[in-house]
Amino acid sequence: MTRLIVGRLAEALAALLLMSLVIFLLSRVTGDPVALLLGDSATVEDRDRLIEQLALDRSLWDQYLTFLGNALTGDFGQSVAAGRRDALDLVLERLPASMSLAAVALCFTLVTGIAMGVLAAITRGSAVDIVVRIVALMGQSVPAFWLGIVLIYVVSVNWGLLPTSGYGTWQHYVLPALTIGTFTLAAVTRLVRASMLDALGSEYVKLARIKGLSEATVILKHALSNSLIPVVTFMGAFFATMITGAVVVETVFAWPGIGRLAYESIVSRDFPVIQTVVLVITALFILANFCVDMLYLAIDPRMRDRG
Amino acid sequence: MSLLSIRNLTVRLGRAAHAPAILEDVSLDVQPGETVGLVGESGSGKSTLGMSVLRLTPPLLAEGTSGEILWNGQDVLKMRGKALRQLRGGEMSMILQDPMASLNPVFSVGSQLGEALKRAGRADLQAAAEAALAEVNIPSPAERLRSFPHQLSGGMRQRVVSAIGLAQEPKLIICDEPTTALDATIQFQFLELLRALQKAHGMAMLFVTHDFGVVARICDRVAVMYAGRIVETGPVREIFRNPRHPYTRALLAAVPSTREAPDRLPVIDGAPPSVGNRPEGCAFHPRCPLATDRCRTQPRMEPQAPGHDAACWHAKEVAAA
Amino acid sequence: MIQKVTFYAALGLLAMFVLVALLGPYLIEHDPLRGSLRARLEPPLWAGGTMEYPLGTDRLGRDMVARMVTGARISLTVCVVVIAIAGSIGTAIGTLSGYVGGWLDRVLMRLVDLALSLPVILLALLIGAVSGPSFGNIVLVISLVLWSQYARMSRGETLRVKNEDYVDLARTSGLGHAAIIFRHILPNIAPSLIVVATLQVGVVIVLEASLSFLGVGVPPPNPSWGSMVADGRSYVVTAWWVSLFPGIAILLVVMAVNIVGDTLTDRINPALRGRTA
Numbered sequence: 047m048t049r050l051i052v053g054r055l056a057e058a059l060a061a062l063l064l065m066s067l068v069i070f071l072l073s074r075v076t077g078d079p080v081a082l083l084l085g086d087s088a089t090v091e092d093r094d095r096l097i098e099q100l101a102l103d104r105s106l107w108d109q110y111l112t113f114l115g116n117a118l119t120g121d122f123g124q125s126v127a128a129g130r131r132d133a134l135d136l137v138l139e140r141l142p143a144s145m146s147l148a149a150v151a152l153c154f155t156l157v158t159g160i161a162m163g164v165l166a167a168i169t170r171g172s173a174v175d176i177v178v179r180i181v182a183l184m185g186q187s188v189p190a191f192w193l194g195i196v197l198i199y200v201v202s203v204n205w206g207l208l209p210t211s212g213y214g215t216w217q218h219y220v221l222p223a224l225t226i227g228t229f230t231l232a233a234v235t236r237l238v239r240a241s242m243l244d245a246l247g248s249e250y251v252k253l254a255r256i257k258g259l260s261e262a263t264v265i266l267k268h269a270l271s272n273s274l275i276p277v278v279t280f281m282g283a284f285f286a287t288m289i290t291g292a293v294v295v296e297t298v299f300a301w302p303g304i305g306r307l308a309y310e311s312i313v314s315r316d317f318p319v320i321q322t323v324v325l326v327i328t329a330l331f332i333l334a335n336f337c338v339d340m341l342y343l344a345i346d347p348r349m350r351d352r353g
Numbered sequence: 354m355s356l357l358s359i360r361n362l363t364v365r366l367g368r369a370a371h372a373p374a375i376l377e378d379v380s381l382d383v384q385p386g387e388t389v390g391l392v393g394e395s396g397s398g399k400s401t402l403g404m405s406v407l408r409l410t411p412p413l414l415a416e417g418t419s420g421e422i423l424w425n426g427q428d429v430l431k432m433r434g435k436a437l438r439q440l441r442g443g444e445m446s447m448i449l450q451d452p453m454a455s456l457n458p459v460f461s462v463g464s465q466l467g468e469a470l471k472r473a474g475r476a477d478l479q480a481a482a483e484a485a486l487a488e489v490n491i492p493s494p495a496e497r498l499r500s501f502p503h504q505l506s507g508g509m510r511q512r513v514v515s516a517i518g519l520a521q522e523p524k525l526i527i528c529d530e531p532t533t534a535l536d537a538t539i540q541f542q543f544l545e546l547l548r549a550l551q552k553a554h555g556m557a558m559l560f561v562t563h564d565f566g567v568v569a570r571i572c573d574r575v576a577v578m579y580a581g582r583i584v585e586t587g588p589v590r591e592i593f594r595n596p597r598h599p600y601t602r603a604l605l606a607a608v609p610s611t612r613e614a615p616d617r618l619p620v621i622d623g624a625p626p627s628v629g630n631r632p633e634g635c636a637f638h639p640r641c642p643l644a645t646d647r648c649r650t651q652p653r654m655e656p657q658a659p660g661h662d663a664a665c666w667h668a669k670e671v672a673a674a
Numbered sequence: 675m676i677q678k679v680t681f682y683a684a685l686g687l688l689a690m691f692v693l694v695a696l697l698g699p700y701l702i703e704h705d706p707l708r709g710s711l712r713a714r715l716e717p718p719l720w721a722g723g724t725m726e727y728p729l730g731t732d733r734l735g736r737d738m739v740a741r742m743v744t745g746a747r748i749s750l751t752v753c754v755v756v757i758a759i760a761g762s763i764g765t766a767i768g769t770l771s772g773y774v775g776g777w778l779d780r781v782l783m784r785l786v787d788l789a790l791s792l793p794v795i796l797l798a799l800l801i802g803a804v805s806g807p808s809f810g811n812i813v814l815v816i817s818l819v820l821w822s823q824y825a826r827m828s829r830g831e832t833l834r835v836k837n838e839d840y841v842d843l844a845r846t847s848g849l850g851h852a853a854i855i856f857r858h859i860l861p862n863i864a865p866s867l868i869v870v871a872t873l874q875v876g877v878v879i880v881l882e883a884s885l886s887f888l889g890v891g892v893p894p895p896n897p898s899w900g901s902m903v904a905d906g907r908s909y910v911v912t913a914w915w916v917s918l919f920p921g922i923a924i925l926l927v928v929m930a931v932n933i934v935g936d937t938l939t940d941r942i943n944p945a946l947r948g949r950t951a
Contacts, residue, residue, distance in 0.1 A: 061788050068797065072804055082804065170412075187928035189880050191887045192903050192921030199910050249454035252409055256449075257469045257517065258442030271459050283790075293799065294884050298907075308796070309888055312803045320803045324796045347501040348458060 047343070047350055054339050058332045065328040069321050070113050074106065082317045085126035117325065123318035127311070133322040137304055141326070143213055144296070144303030147226065148288050150219050155227040155234060155284070160270075160277070162231075163238025167246060168265060178235060185232030190291050194225040194298035211300035222299045226291040230284045234277060241276050245269035271345075278342050282335040289327055355382040356557050357406065357445075357525055358423040364401055364410065365417030366628070372417055373629030375401045377581045379420075380654075383525060388551065388558040390568035390589070392604065393578035394625050400450070402578070403527045403561045407447055408437060442472055446523035450530045452511035456502035462486075462513050463498030469520035485516045488553075490546060508539040512546070519550060525557045532567065544571060565608045569593065574660075577601045580626055580636035583654070587661030597663035597671050600637045635665065643667040677937070684933035691927050694743055695750035702740040707895045709735030715913045730915045732905055738919060741897035745920060748898050749927070752812060752882045757871050760817040764824025765860075765867060771825065772832030773855060783829065789822040802890025812891050816881050820874055827870050831863035838862075865942045873935040876928040883924055899924050 073079050079102060080093050088096075097103055101112040116122070122133040166178040201221060202210040208217050245251060246269050254268040292305035300306065304323050311319040343349050362379045365372040376398045383389050393399045404410045406422055408429060422429040424440060432440060449455040457465060466482050475481040479498075486494035489512040502510060511531060518526055528547065532540040548571050551558050560572060568575050568589060576586040577598065585598040596602040623640040626632060632639055638648035647666045654662040657672070665671065694701065709731060717723040718730040718738070729738035771782040798815035805811060835841060841858050849857075883900030885891035892898035899920035906916025 057784070057787070064788060069800065072800055183929060183932060184925070187876060187925055187932055189883050189887075189900070189903075189921065189924050189928075191884060191900070192917065192924065195903065195907055195910055195917050196921065199914065203911055247411070249449050249451055250457040252447075252449060253455045253465075253514065253517065254457070254468075255409060256407060256441055256447045258438040258440070258472055258521070259468060260438060263468075268457050268460075272457065275459070289796070290884075293796070294887065297888065308799055312799055312888065312890060315803060317803055320800055324800050327796055346459060347461075348503045351504065 050343070051340070054336055058336050061332050062329060066114065066117065066325060067110070069324060070110050073317065073321065074109060083123055083126070085315070122322040122325070125311075125316055125319050127314035127316040127319070133318045134326075136319055137307065137322045137326050140302060140304045140307045143301060144292055144305060147219065147222055147296070147301060147303060148285075148292065151223040151227040151288060152230075152284070154223055155230045156277075159231045159234025160238050160274070162235045163273075164242055164265070164270060166235070166239045167242030170243065178239070182232040182235040182239075185228045186236070188228060190225050190229065191294045191298055193228060194221070194295055197221045197225060198298070211298075213300075213302050222295050222301055225298070226288055226295045229291065230287050233280070233284065233287075237276055237280060238273055241273040242269055245272045248272075275342075275346050278338060278345060281338040281341070285334045285338075286331065289331060354426060355423075356385045356425065357381075357383040357559070358421075359402075359406070360421040360423065362402070362405060362418070362420035362422060364398070364405055364414050365419075367413055368416045374417075375414065375581055375628050376405070379578075379581075379583055381576055381583060381586070383557050383559055385524065386555050386557055387574065388560060388572045390572035390575040391559060391561045391578060392563065392565060392568055392575060394563060396580075396625055396627065397578040398581040399561045399563075399578050400529055403447065403529045403559065406527060406559070407441055407445060408432070409447075442469060442521045442523065444523055445525045445527065446518040446521065447527040447529065448511075448515055448518045448531045451534050452507050452514055452531075453534065455514050456510055458502055460501075461498065462500050462502065462505070466498070466513065466517050466520060469517050473521040485520055486513070488519075488550070489513070489516045491516075508535055508543065511535060511543060515547070515550070519554065519556075522554060523556060525559065526551070527559045527561070529561045530563070533563075547571065565604055569608075577604065580631050581628070582636065582664070584637065584665070585661075585663040586654075587658070587663075591658060591661050595658070595661075595672060597657045597661070597668040598637075598665045599641050599643050599667070599671055601663075602671055643670055680933055681937045684930035687926060687930040688934060691746060691930070692750060695746040698743045698747040702737070702743050704737035704740040706736060706740040706744040706897050709737070711735050715909065715916070717913070718915050721915070729919055730913070732902070732916045733909060733913075736897075738915065741902060742899075742919060742923060745897045745899040745902060746923070748892055748896060749879050749882060752809075752816070752892075753875050753878045755813050756816045756820065756878050757874060759813065760820040760874075761824050761867065761871055763817070764821035765828045767821070768825035768828030768830075769832050769855060769859060769863070772829040773836060773851070773859065779829070782825070786822045786825045786829075789818075798885055799888070799890055802885070802888075807886075807890050807893040809892060812882055812885055815885070816878055819881065820877065823870055823874070824867060827866055828863055831866050832859055835859050835862045869935065869938050869942055872931065872938055876931040876935070879924060879928055879931075883920075 073082055079100070080088070080096055083100075084092055084096060099112075100116075101108050120134050122137075124130045125133050125136055162178050162182070166175045169175050198210050198221065201207050208220050209215075212218055246265075248269075250272075251264060251269050254264045259268075289305075292303060293308050294305070295301065296303045296305035297309045304327065308320060308323045310316075311323065359379060359381045362376055363374055364376040365374045379398075379402060381389070381391075381402075391399045391402060401410060401414065405414075405418060406429065408415070410418065418430060420430070424444065429437075429440065456462070463482055466485060467478050470478055470481045470485065482498055483494040486497055491497050491509065491512050497505070497509075497513075502513075505513065511534075515531075531547070532543055535543060544567065547558070550556075558571075560568070562568060572589050574587065575589050575592050576583045577592075577600065578584065579600050585592065585596065585601045592601060593605065596605055626636055626639075632649075634649040634651050635641070635644075638644040641648065645666070652664045652666045654664045655668065657663050657668055704727075711734070713727065713731050713735040715733055716727045716731040716735075719725065719728045721730075723730050727737050727739070729742065731737055732741065767782055767786075771779045797818065798811070801811050801815060836859065841854060844854050844858050879899075882891055883898060883903070886898035886900030887904045889901070889904070891900060894901060902920040903917045906913065906918075906920075910917055
């Protein structure tokens, strides 16, 4: 088990290194890194300082080591657009808004998705099941950016129920969380429905019934516990969808998170900030995947005895 | 009064009257303490019969179930909620076919056994659980309680399943081919164990199997099933000496003289008809050497000897042969 | 019964989408790229518009019908190119990995895991930021996201097929590795790969639209459904049609693809039902 954890940790580090290499190469190999990292308004002194700082006059390998070294000390360069501010600071101050939105969306998604999946499975073939399946199908097909706009138009503009955009009260969370979670909600629902159906037809559920356990215990303990394993294995993918969604959804709802920061930086061609956002998100992403693996170990006893 | 009395049980694939039937007009009694073998090829409906008694059939079959299953005079098919749960585990229990699949992979042995013991109202769960495992000959029970199913061998798992089945001291235990998935040597051990447990607890047992050899070892009475019907029933010795249905005779001829159990029943020509494809009348007639035109109508169960019934127009000829 | 009807309805919708995309230039009267400034933000026919612009016009007076049709063409092109690239690379890697096995398999599968664990969509933003929006970028980025799924599927399927009797027979009869892979393995794993490809059509359409929405996809003024939604965002209250129609188009096409994909999954590889998140 220790070997398993160490192995996963090594994989996580490798992934992070790979991503840093990709980012590094993108900035060095395509076009002029100085222009990319400094913007148009740079002076000759700025240029010289940057070349010195990033070892741009030396070999690519030296440059990469310098890049890594800087990154390890938290130096990702300065923003081109936002008045030469430290790129990492800019990203870190936007992080809480994104994390809280993702957390709300993930909770909403998991709770609702699992409930809907279980409901559909135990009422298989009924009207409830059909409605759940249609909703899930639509949820998997609707593009998030468009759903967000439609929700703003209908719920906020026409009905005046919730704020159109921005950040602050709980009302601000409702529409963005719904938008960001819709695809994942649909995926969780389908996954839970399918694995619940498998579990409900299994021999161990029969045995639980043979013992005379109540239907609630049979479904919620014996069947659901097994149906959640695939959900956990897909959590990493769900998190990825949420991050991808964050860029789009934060832009639509003017949510002051790192997704919107990434979008703004693209518009203003602020490369240092974009590369920092990407690296930070990659790190988060890898951390999340690692947590998922550990969670998997915790809930599935069969995994614990491997490696 | 019989402990269990199945009356005219028919199980169709759905509610429609013309839906194909897996079981047709099956009647069978089990007395307290008795072991009844239910023998047939796969697809004969024997497992469905076992499942129906505990109301464990999937929804489609449950909808298509008619007849009566009387437990101490009460119809199991009419039971709801709490009464049904009281029946399961407490009164009747079951050992399933596949020990690999019948334990929940995410809970420990102790937790799964504990659930059953708790329902039986045991005070000291730990001690009771250890005793239950010891009774099915599991070494170092305290340790095994902490194990998860994947850490146990097949034979061990089947013992755990048996311990769970017996935990609430049922009056009847249904065994659905409990040895099929086990190695030959372990099969014998397990059968001996079952017989010992049955004696110790004074339970009745309904033993579903395709293997007449197993029936000979542990059953008092036997019912032979073919294509969803019971075609012959009687005391084991009587049936072995004096089979009256050509199908029973063919099955017995297939039992090898060695004690090794065959996996299938190979010697009868042809294959049993699939559900929904059953011939008119006696379903066995296309494979039967004695078949005549008369066999196109369904024969009824007729007494052949005391306690020995068979459904065959040519029962006398079988006896003479 | 209901399932059959929805399946054929979805199939019909997809056929229409493909047909519109293919015949695009012959179907439209107006130039999708150039509008008439006198006809800016004309409403659709039933909301007070004219026959001239049945679905209205956008803020530059460009015909919505022409842009939608051209958008379909762009969507389909991206789908075909991406699936061809990601599919062939992924399949090649997966089949090789499964067929050869050993350390190569371990290395390649680690690579697949790695590819799955990177937020590649953000790479798209990065690439877009470095070199600006272009058709090539979109194809590159989306292929980068999607190849790993083919690799996984084809590896698993190759492992399954590899030990079948007919492959053994081919091997013992002295057939070369390439011949075994192309003649015996690929044809047998193709159905599963087709299921993956079908389900990915929806993913590609949504990804392309999202990237275009963010301005790093199809370069303007080309009408991608995604960038059209973005264009209309600021006018949602006054000119809802600009954002609404392309969004509905995406929803319908993706839903149809998912229905067809699910049905194919059920037929070809039921073990995967609901497992393709």
